[in-house]
Amino acid sequence: MSAPVPRGGALFAEHALLPGGWARDVLLRWDGAGTLLSVQADAEAGDAPRAPGPVLPGMPNLHSHAFQRAFAGLTEYRGTGQDSFWSWRDLMYRFASRITPASLEAIATWLYVEMLEAGYTSVCEFHYVHHDQDGRPYADDAELSLALLRAARRAGMGLTLLPVLYQTSGFGGRPPRADQARFIRSTDSMLALLQRLVPEVRAQGAALGLAPHSLRAVPPESLAVALQGLAAIDARAPIHIHIAEQTQEVDDCLAWSGQRPVQWLLDHADVDARWCLVHATHMVPQEYADAARRGAVAGICPSTEANLGDGIFDMPRWLGHGGVWGVGSDSHACVNAAEELMLLEYGQRLSLRQRNVLAGPDPQVGTALWNAAVQGGAQAAGRPVAGLATGQQADFLALDPGHVALAGLPVQALVSAHVFGSHRTSALHSLWVGGTLRVCAGRHALHEEAARAFTAARADMMK
Ligand code: NGQ
Ligand code: ZN
Numbered sequence: 001m002s003a004p005v006p007r008g009g010a011l012f013a014e015h016a017l018l019p020g021g022w023a024r025d026v027l028l029r030w031d032g033a034g035t036l037l038s039v040q041a042d043a044e045a046g047d048a049p050r051a052p053g054p055v056l057p058g059m060p061n062l063h064s065h066a067f068q069r070a071f072a073g074l075t076e077y078r079g080t081g082q083d084s085f086w087s088w089r090d091l092m093y094r095f096a097s098r099i100t101p102a103s104l105e106a107i108a109t110w111l112y113v114e115m116l117e118a119g120y121t122s123v124c125e126f127h128y129v130h131h132d133q134d135g136r137p138y139a140d141d142a143e144l145s146l147a148l149l150r151a152a153r154r155a156g157m158g159l160t161l162l163p164v165l166y167q168t169s170g171f172g173g174r175p176p177r178a179d180q181a182r183f184i185r186s187t188d189s190m191l192a193l194l195q196r197l198v199p200e201v202r203a204q205g206a207a208l209g210l211a212p213h214s215l216r217a218v219p220p221e222s223l224a225v226a227l228q229g230l231a232a233i234d235a236r237a238p239i240h241i242h243i244a245e246q247t248q249e250v251d252d253c254l255a256w257s258g259q260r261p262v263q264w265l266l267d268h269a270d271v272d273a274r275w276c277l278v279h280a281t282h283m284v285p286q287e288y289a290d291a292a293r294r295g296a297v298a299g300i301c302p303s304t305e306a307n308l309g310d311g312i313f314d315m316p317r318w319l320g321h322g323g324v325w326g327v328g329s330d331s332h333a334c335v336n337a338a339e340e341l342m343l344l345e346y347g348q349r350l351s352l353r354q355r356n357v358l359a360g361p362d363p364q365v366g367t368a369l370w371n372a373a374v375q376g377g378a379q380a381a382g383r384p385v386a387g388l389a390t391g392q393q394a395d396f397l398a399l400d401p402g403h404v405a406l407a408g409l410p411v412q413a414l415v416s417a418h419v420f421g422s423h424r425t426s427a428l429h430s431l432w433v434g435g436t437l438r439v440c441a442g443r444h445a446l447h448e449e450a451a452r453a454f455t456a457a458r459a460d461m462m463k
Contacts, residue, residue, distance in 0.1 A: 006033070008030050009435050011051050011432075012043070012045035012046075013051040013054065014051070015054040015411045015414075016055040016056075017057065017370070018039065019375070019386070019387050019389055021362055024042060026041050026388070027044070027045065035434075039388050052430055053398045053402075054398065054399050054411060057387035057395065058121025058374075058396050059119050060326060060381045060383075060385050061328055061337070062276060062299045062380040063240070063330045064124060064330065065331060066112075066127075067107055069332040070454075072332055072333055085310065096182065100133075101143050103461060104144055104147045106450075108148055109151040111335065112151055112152055113155050116431055117447070118426065121385065121395035121432075123160070124328070125160070126162050126240055127164055128163075128164035128166055131182045141189070145193070152206065155444070155450070156433050157433065160206065160381045160382055163194060165187065165223075166183035166185065167187075167219060168218070170216055171256035190210070194230065209230075209274075211239070213241070214241060227239065237274065238274055238275075238381065240278055240299065241276075244279065244280050245278075245281050245305075262277065262291055271291070273296065275294070277298055278299035281305065281311045281313055282311060288314065288318055297325060297377075298324070298325040302343035312347045313347075315344070315348050315357065316352070324375065326375075326376030326378075338418050345419075358372075364412055375387070394435035398429050399414060399428060403425070404423065425442070426442060
């Protein structure tokens with residue numbers, strides 16, 4: 001007997017947030033692969049099931065280091081002298097040194113369950129711990145990448161896997177530190193890993209890209225060869241890079257090349273819409289203009305940038321140049337799409353001493369933020385996850401209209417209330433990825449089991 005063919009499905013929503021704004025009586029229909037066949041407003045419900053509440057597109061999370069979820073809250077104490085991004089990184093490396101394939105899978109599975117319960121329907125995994133605890137490749141060089149793929153599959157999370165190229169500890173070819181040994185790969189071994197992962201990734205509808213870690217970690221020749229090799233595998237594959245997050249990186253890049261990091265990258269790589277510039281916190285006006293013009297996504301990670309004391313991205317300037325952006329939860333100090341957007345807007349308010357800074361085509365800030373972050377996140381993911389439109393994945397969530405945060409409010413205010421009206425419990429009721437229901441009444445089916453495995457893995461790591 002042949003395997004049953006998945007049948008697809010349908011949902012009727014009295015209110016749904018489409019890329020152009022709120023619409024009424026929306027009928028969503030998708031095929032067996034979870035791709036939207038039609039999104040019809042002012043439709044009849046027919047025999048389609050009714051959504052439990054207003055429907056929003058699922059949020060792509062454009063930047064994640066899954067293993068870092070295991071030490072959320074555990075780096076918040078003062079060491080000797082003044083703590084910084086760099087002293088945090090030393091602590092973070094200690095956790096990275098303890099990861100095993102089993103613990104990574106447990107941590108990532110729970111993290112993806114949390115993300116789904118909090119409105120994210122896909123994630124870009126910027127994955128750099130490749131080797132065993134002695135820095136030697138595993139018998140299967142893809143061991144830890146495969147652990148992430150399994151975690152995403154089990155939780156039902158859409159995935160863009162971005163294996164990270166890491167070779168040096170600083171500009172000018174500085175050799176890696178001992179505690180970076182698990183990250184280090186030759187360019188050839190990176191291209192071989194990508195080849196190895198192509199069928200695995202395809203088999204679960206994930207996407208594959210490449211992440212040169214930063215200009216500090218990848219010398220120019222390696223960057224050029226890796227990008228060429230990637231283009232030979234897939235000319236449209238996404239490329240993510242950490243850039244200009246810290247002023248020290250900017251100073252070191254200037255000392256090395258005479259150029260600032262973003263300026264250098266734009267001059268030396270074919271940066272275009274495939275690229276996601278993660279953080280890009282410290283740019284001068286010309287870099288904002290040039291990077292936006294090239295069509296790259298700005299990958300903003302508000303909670304991590306606040307946690308690490310990075311600085312504040314100039315959103316009005318970026319938007320003024322038509323810049324595309326999305327959000328990532330990065331180190332996972334916060335795992336909640338709504339809170340990430342709230343923090344983004346609040347950072348702008350604090351620095352500009354204004355209100356409602358990021359209202360867009362929709363004067364409701366929550367709605368403007370949500371829709372823009374879905375579009376930018378989808379571009380960075382390199383997957384069709386750009387919201388409720390034909391041809392996109394059926395990735396969406398339904399809010400609970402009876403939740404105290406939302407009950408009785410006009411529909412136009414709902415996303416802002418969800419984003420800014422912080423409540424002890426989330427107003428997210430249900431969530432679908434590729435048309436499959438993954439969260440119901442606020443809970444993922446794996447919630448208990450995945451939480452237990454996560455806490456056990458964390459306890460092991462702390463022994
Ligand atoms: C990372 N995280 O790779 O996890 C980095 C820190 C680095 C952030 N930049 C390490 N937030 O940049 O060298
Ligand atoms: Zn990062």
